[in-house]
Amino acid sequence: MRSTRLLFSGVVLFLLPAFCFAGSDKSPHTIADLPPEAQRSILAALGSAAGTAQTAAQKQDSPKLPDVRPWAQLAKLSSSNPFPYYVGQSVAISGNTIVVGAPYGEYAAVFVRPSSGWANMTEVATLTASDGGGFDAFGFSVSMSGNTIAVGDPNNSSFVGAVYVFVEPPGGWRGTLTQTAKLTASDGIANDALGTSVSLDGQTVIAGEPGVYPSAKPGSAYVFVEPANGWINMIQTAKLTASDGAVNDGLGTSVSISGGTAVAGAPNAAIGAKQGQGAAYVFIEPAGGWSNATQTAKLTASDGSQYDDLGFSASVDGGVVATGAPNATVGGNQGQGAAYVFVEPASGWVNMTQTAKLTASGGYQGDSLGSSIAIHGDRVIAGAPDYSHSSNPFTSGFFHEGAAYMFLKPAAGWANGNQHAKMTGSDARLAAYLGTSVALGDHLIVAGALFNNRTFGAAYIFVGP
Numbered sequence: 001m002r003s004t005r006l007l008f009s010g011v012v013l014f015l016l017p018a019f020c021f022a023g024s025d026k027s028p029h030t031i032a033d034l035p036p037e038a039q040r041s042i043l044a045a046l047g048s049a050a051g052t053a054q055t056a057a058q059k060q061d062s063p064k065l066p067d068v069r070p071w072a073q074l075a076k077l078s079s080s081n082p083f084p085y086y087v088g089q090s091v092a093i094s095g096n097t098i099v100v101g102a103p104y105g106e107y108a109a110v111f112v113r114p115s116s117g118w119a120n121m122t123e124v125a126t127l128t129a130s131d132g133g134g135f136d137a138f139g140f141s142v143s144m145s146g147n148t149i150a151v152g153d154p155n156n157s158s159f160v161g162a163v164y165v166f167v168e169p170p171g172g173w174r175g176t177l178t179q180t181a182k183l184t185a186s187d188g189i190a191n192d193a194l195g196t197s198v199s200l201d202g203q204t205v206i207a208g209e210p211g212v213y214p215s216a217k218p219g220s221a222y223v224f225v226e227p228a229n230g231w232i233n234m235i236q237t238a239k240l241t242a243s244d245g246a247v248n249d250g251l252g253t254s255v256s257i258s259g260g261t262a263v264a265g266a267p268n269a270a271i272g273a274k275q276g277q278g279a280a281y282v283f284i285e286p287a288g289g290w291s292n293a294t295q296t297a298k299l300t301a302s303d304g305s306q307y308d309d310l311g312f313s314a315s316v317d318g319g320v321v322a323t324g325a326p327n328a329t330v331g332g333n334q335g336q337g338a339a340y341v342f343v344e345p346a347s348g349w350v351n352m353t354q355t356a357k358l359t360a361s362g363g364y365q366g367d368s369l370g371s372s373i374a375i376h377g378d379r380v381i382a383g384a385p386d387y388s389h390s391s392n393p394f395t396s397g398f399f400h401e402g403a404a405y406m407f408l409k410p411a412a413g414w415a416n417g418n419q420h421a422k423m424t425g426s427d428a429r430l431a432a433y434l435g436t437s438v439a440l441g442d443h444l445i446v447a448g449a450l451f452n453n454r455t456f457g458a459a460y461i462f463v464g465p
Contacts, residue, residue: 265311324370
């Protein structure tokens with residue numbers, strides 16, 4: 001599959017009657033379905049010892065992974081919006097708040113943890129753009145830090161693109177809210193697609209502008225720093241580009257920022273003669289603050305192949321970068337996908353190949369592991385939205401149900417390895433594509449399933465030790 005992230009896609013789903021798959025149905029029960037006292041007991045057990053989340057899982061094992069059980073599904077987040085299309089295209093978590101993008105409904109949904117704990121629920125607030133158009137994709141990307149949410153709309157103004165910032169009102173997230181500020185590129189033109197990706201850390205937003213494929217540009221990322229008096233409509237503080245960028249590289253397909261370190265993926269970049277092998281670029285904030293710059297370092301895979309698409313997803317936490325190559329071949333399985341981890345050397349970032357390669361045991365051709373990725377502390381979560389539950393996926397009710405895989409850093413540091421846990425949705429079935437997006441908190445994983453319930457979509461919360 002040749003891929004850069006599509007802003008509109010034509011998808012044909014063959015909707016077979018539900019009775020065709022009754023024999024392979026999953027249990028509908030999750031922790032959130034249980035009585036409160038049972039929930040408290042299970043969650044206490046989950047927190048008391050590492051590894052109990054696997055044995056507490058309510059869902060049957062995958063036949064592909066007999067030795068791996070998922071973390072326990074805690075809750076399912078769905079939308080009460082009358083047009084809940086593609087809910088779960090993007091997800092983000094910060095503390096007790098989760099935001100979920102629904103770009104074809106042109107909104108983002110905010111969920112706040114109730115005092116009684118997470119449970120199956122609908123949104124408490126809806127975020128929209130005050131100047132949105134009928135063909136926008138508001139919610140294609142989302143990010144959150146503290147009480148601030150950033151939402152990308154790459155289709156805004158004939159695909160020029162924009163990012164919208166929302167600051168939590170004094171009364172909290174509730175009702176329908178429009179933006180506090182709109183962020184745009186001073187040199188933006190049609191088909192640049194700013195906001196295809198977005199990341200927010202503290203007072204800094206980074207947004208990707210990879211261009212609509214095929215693009216006449218190599219792509220770029222834009223940094224916006226909050227003014228002293230708060231967020232206002234503004235253009236970029238800095239523009240980040242690749243010194244070796246080429247047309248259609250797709251730089252900015254993914255972005256992430258942590259402190260003074262930013263990373264941007266270029267999944268279409270050629271490495272030597274290998275077209276589309278992909279790369280990720282690291283940018284370090286100068287002592288005087290963000291300014292126009294090219295990369296500090298370029299990250300590539302030592303075993304990369306043509307059209308692996310490394311950089312399709314990217315996440316950075318401190319001195320560690322995780323990036324996905326969803327089209328990578330693993331053990332002869334074309335498109336099974338992989339995640340790569342890069343650890344900053346003691347002397348600082350330099351051009352380098354991976355510290356570790358993470359793959360799924362039991363993975364199959366076309367799973368697309370690494371389509372989404374997040375890193376937090378010692379954990380990496382990677383989405384495989386094309387994963388299918390059955391060994392014969394084309395006749396299964398779980399064709400492309402999707403999955404998310406959690407990888408845990410070994411005691412000796414990141415090294416090549418397989419997953420520690422695997423997560424699927426209790427009711428994610430035909431073409432749900434769970435793992436399209438992922439987010440990682442201290443003990444929670446959020447995974448978006450944008451086609452759950454046939455295009456309506458949902459997000460799932462999983463809890464672990």
